[in-house]
Amino acid sequence: MKNKWVFSSPSGGVGREDEDKLIMSGNPFSFGVFRNETIRTGDWVRLNAVCRTQGLASPETAVTVMLSFYREDRTPVRRQYILPQPGDENGQLIFTRVFEIPGDTKYCVIELALRWPGAGSVTFDKPVLAACKPPEKRAARVAITYFNQFGNFKESWHDRIHSMVKKINACDPDLICFCEMLQGNDPEPLDGPFVKLLSQSAVKCNAYVIGNFLEADGDLRFNTSVLIDRKGQTAGIYHKTHLPLSEVESGTSPGDTYPVFETDFARIGMLTCWDTSFPDTIKILRENGAELVVNSTVGDFWPQDAVRARDNGLWFAVAGSHRLPSTPIPPSRIFDPSGSLVVATGGDTTDTFTYTDIDFNRCFFQHWISVGPCDGEPPSLYRIERRPETYMIK
Secondary structure (H helix, E strand, O other), rough: OOOOEEOOOOOOOOOEOOOOOEEEEEOOOEEEEEEEEEEOOOEEEEEEEEOOOOOOOOOHHHHHEEEEOOOOOOEEEEEEOOOEEEEOOOOOOEOOOOOEEOOOOOOEEEEEEEEEEOOOOEEOOEEEEEEEEOOOOOEEEEEEEEEEOOOOOOOOHHHHHHHHHHHOHHHHHHEEEOOOOOOOOOOOOOOOOHHHHOOOOHHHHHHHHEEEEEEEEEEEEEEEEEEEOOOOOEEEEEEEEOHHHHHOOOOOOOOOOOOEEEEEOOOEEEHHHHHHOOOOHHHHHHOOOOOEEEEEOOOOOOHHHHHHHHHHHOOOEEEEOOOOOOOOOOOOOEEOOOEEEEEOOOOOOOOOOOOOOHHHHHHHHEEOOOOOOEEHHHHHHHHHHHHHOOOOOO
16 A cells, blocks of 8 residues: 555554554554555455464454545545455465445545454555456345145145246246245155256256255155256255254254355355254354355244344345244245345245345445444444354353
C-alpha cells in the first residue's frame, strides 16, 4: 500500500512496521490494529493478505482482516470481515475477498487486527488492495418437494415421483430436493431402483437431485441420502448420524462423518431429519465449507431451523413430507443466511413443490450488529467473533 500504516491499541497491544512486514503482539488481553486508508477508486475491489501466526490459541479468531467503508464526513457505511483460509503448516493464514463498494463511500480502510493473543504474535505481509471486476454470478434454482407419506394414493411412489419431476422440469431447476424415506422402508442397494429413478430424473431435468432411502450394504442398513449430478452419476453419499430410537431398534446403523460436495454452483452438505436437532451437525458442515445444507425429513417444522441458518450464515433447505395441524410453517421450506424464510410449501394431501433462485455471492447485512452505527455482516461476524478456546462442553 502506498499510504501510511498506522497502529493503535486501547489495551497494551504492540505493533511495528519492518520493511514489508507488519508485526503485532501484546499482553494476553490486548487488542491492536494496523490501519491503512485509501481514496475510493471504482465499484469493486479485491483485498489479499497473508500472515503467519505464532503461539495463538485460536489463530482464526485472534487474527482478523477487515475492509471498512466511510463517507466523506468520516462516518462509517459498512465494515466487512474476510474469512481466513489455512495456508501451509507453519501457522499461515490467507485472506482474500472481493468487495462491492457501497455507493456513498469516500474512503476504504484496511484493518489488520490481533485480539487477546496470550503470548502469541502475528506477522503480516503488507496487503494488496486493487480495483477489480465484479465476480461471476454463482446462482442456482433450488426446488424443494413435499410428499404426503401417510395418505391413501392409487399411484405408486415411482409414478408420483415421475409426475413431480415432470412438473419441476418445466421450471428449469438446478437442484431438486426430496424428503426422507420416500421409497418406503424396504432396504435396497445404492444401485437399486430408487437411486436409478433419481439418476433418470437428474438427466431428464439436467439438474442435481438429492434423495433419501434405506440402504442395504451387506449386513448393514443405513439411512442414506445421495446427491446425483446432472449426468445421473452419484456425486455424494451421506449416512444419517443421529438415529432416533425407533431406527436404532429396527437395526439401522449410524454414519460418522459430515462430507461436503462440490457442485457447479456451490458446496452442498446433507443432513437427515433428527440430525438437525443437534447444532453441531450443521456447524461442522459449515466448517467443512458448505454454503447450502439440505435436510431430507419425515418430521415437521422445527423452530430452530431459522437459527441454524442464521448462526452458520448459510442457506438451509428442508424437504419434508407431513405436518402437524398446529405448526406455523409448512414442512418444506428454505431459509436464507439471515434466518429469513424465503419459500415454503406442503401441509395437505397433495404432492407439491416450490423453488427459489439463490445467489451464492449475495451478502447479508444488518445495521448496528457488533461493528457500530453502520452495516455489519452477520454470516462472517458470527464465525469470526466466536471464542472457541472458551467452549469446553462436548
